[in-house]
Amino acid sequence: MSGVTEEKVKNIHDYVLSLLKAPFGDAIESAEIAYDCPVFTLKREKIYEAIKFLKEDERLNFHFLTTLCGLHYPENKGREFGVMYQLHNMPKNQMVRLKTFFPASDLNVPTITPLWPSANWMERQEFDFFGIIFKDHPDLRRILNMDDITFFPMRKDFPLEDPTRDDKDDTMFGR
């Protein structure tokens, strides 16, 4: 299905982990392989430095920000919200995914817009939908929704259907 074999993914995972361990050993919360991509979960305090390191270290050279998205797990107390970053090293065709989680009471996460201008709108989008505050972002406004709405629609507690309606029963259908 994919040009990347299991063995190659394992090698990327081990190599990136070995290089990350030296400067960010304490910050790495978990390291795993999800299908064809190594996934590292880091503490929020170090996430900016870790991404900067992955981007600028010559051996790693993850120079391309593929995507970035917000996550919400309401049942994980103390780690309700998260951000996923996916980086790509095009010459070597290596991908790596980073995650960081933080409590709903403190939704600040450092912005990575200084590293990639492409992160600007991606972060605005996640602010718009999850209310995650990207600290020091140059222009943190809503992007797809109206400016004056007061809720964050992609949060799990935000209902998809109009909650005032009682003519629809979703217990058998939908999630």
Place this chain on the structure above:
Amino acid sequence: MTETAENINTGTEEKQYSTLNLGPTHPATHGIFQNVLKMDGEIIIDAEPTIGYIHRAFEKIAERRPYYQITPLTDRLNYCSSSINNMGWHMTVEKLIGAKLPKRVEYMRVIIMELSRIADHIICNSVVGVDTGAMTGFLYIFQWRELIYEIFEEICGARLTTNIGRIGGFERNWGTKAWEKIDTFMKDFPDALREFENLLVRNRIFMDRTINTGPIGADRALAYGFTGPNLRAAGVDYDVRVMNPYSSYEDFEFIVPIGQNGDVYDRFMVRGQEMWESLSIIQQALAKIDRKDETFHGDVPDFVLPPKEEVYNNMEALIYHFKLVMGETKVPVGEVYHAVEAGNGELGFYLISDGGRTPYRLHFRRPCFIYYQAYPEIIKGGMLSDAILTMSSMNVIAGELDA
């Protein structure tokens, strides 16, 4: 170009600028885009894009829909090449459940995706022509997009928002009429494409108008997250089909065309060349496929519906059919990212499954949402008419931009 802008900015302090609302609905913007331009005469000093006019909350809706019902949502991202989005979604789910498809099905998918890419590039390139004032090329080539849609219609019944194929393969085998239509298209389209290119490629007016218009260098393009033909026009040979082959693209020989300056002309040329490569890929796929074979799906019992004769005559099949339609299928817990080379770049699906009937989280990496950010930087210091041209050559599709 940028020098002029700076001079104007710093030269006279009392300078008055005018503000121009380009869009949201303007015939020249080909979609719902608003740009508030700060103009000095006809030179653009600054631009402020506003997006989200047709936001339809696909990521939220997807959290409440069974997997097979998400395909129609992907149609409405980049609706110029919706079949590629459909296939990308099918392949994401297949990756999650670990399904392997027969080669014949994968080649059929390749044919669909490449036809779709041609349709997408026809729109983009002919519209670049229109925006430079050359209506003829558009009128010549646009009927061929119609013929591609007729092929899709023959295969799945729909034309623009196709909902083509199913998770695990296709909904049915292709009839002889579909094959005939593909053959006719393959026979006649090269001449039409050549005619279209003859009108524009070495046309002095077109070249003067497009060369060095809206350029972006490779490093800026990468920083802004460009992918697809726009990135390749800037000189980076990144193509998902080659880098991470899916659906057996590794079995095909094709060239990844690249440009040099990343300007409108290079983007036009890269797309033009890609159409020729797509034709060659389809030709190779047609040669590999046995048309008498009846395989149109893989062994994916969790998603492929049982044959209708069985459903009507066999109780187990009926129960199974009902179960699948209700979305009661087991999927593994996990997260998967799958990217396909869509008409305008790397279309990625990031899917988190908690084993439930719907995705726990589905994030679309929409290529033009990411690269449209560079638009103000590209058009700054240029003329208003160049800004229009730049936008159409970047192939920004409102549906994908706003999700």
